[in-house]
Amino acid sequence: MTRSSRATLPLLLLGPLLLAGCSHPAKTFGLELTPPDAFAVGTEAPLSVPPDLQTLPPPVPGAPRPQQVSAAGEAQSLLAPQSALQAGSTSLGPAQQALLQQAGPTPPAHIRATINQQAEQESRGTGFVDSLMSFGGKTQGGNQVVNAQSEQKRLQENAALGEPATKGATPAAAPAGASKGLLGRVLDLF
Structure with a gap:
């Protein structure tokens, strides 16, 4: 090997490594277009002539416009x-x-935090003990599934009697595909 080829070999190996270190080589070398941000563009306030030019405050250099x-x-x-x-x-x-x-x-003021906390509790999966002892009829988080037909009948009866819609218990139904847990199946054997 000649002396010049020994010097170029490390440079050839180091070149791709240096380019790989660039996060966006196309953007760095100007090969990719970067359009202006549409949300950063602002509109200027319209010009207006005041009714009396004598009452205007004196201009302050560098101060922002009051109408803008x-x-x-x-x-x-x-x-x-x-x-x-x-x-x-x-x-x-x-x-x-x-x-x-x-x-x-x-x-x-705290409604967003309350909603987020309830959503987190609802999104949690059932634990081992809950799946072991589940007897059906409840979804995860402890909320019951409403029986739509019975609920509609209850609401119509309340409306006919002039009662509020909140009167009476909400009928619950077992969710589709609900099965008893292991403990529930063992107890069914007895």
């Missing part, structure tokens, strides 16, 4: 409309106030 809303503030008002309503609650008309009253009270 920042992109972050605009995004927050789109994603969280209740913050926009709270800021301008004095300018609500009677129709808007009536609509908000019909929508009901604002939900409690």
Whole structure:
């Protein structure tokens, strides 16, 4: 081997290794297009002429325009409309106030945490003891499956009698494919 071939061999082996270290070689070398982010584009506030030019405050260099809303503030008002309503609650008309009253009270502040906790409990699988002792009729998490026909009949009877829909027990049915656990089958033998 000649001296120059010995020097180029490590470079040839090191080249692909260096390129593999690049996270996006096509983007690094300009082979991939990177279009602008559509969500980062903001709109400018329209120009307006005030009624009296003498009452204008003097301009402050570098200060943001008072009529211009920042992109972050605009995004927050789109994603969280209740913050926009709270800021301008004095300018609500009677129709808007009536609509908000019909929508009901604002939900409690911790409702999202409660829903997430209940969803986590419902998504858990049955444990070994639960599957061993299951007698059917209940789904995981302890909630019963409602018998739709019996529930419809109960609701119609309550409506005919003028009773509230919450009166009476909700009829439960065994879920489709529910089987007794090992302990339940052993007890059936006796």
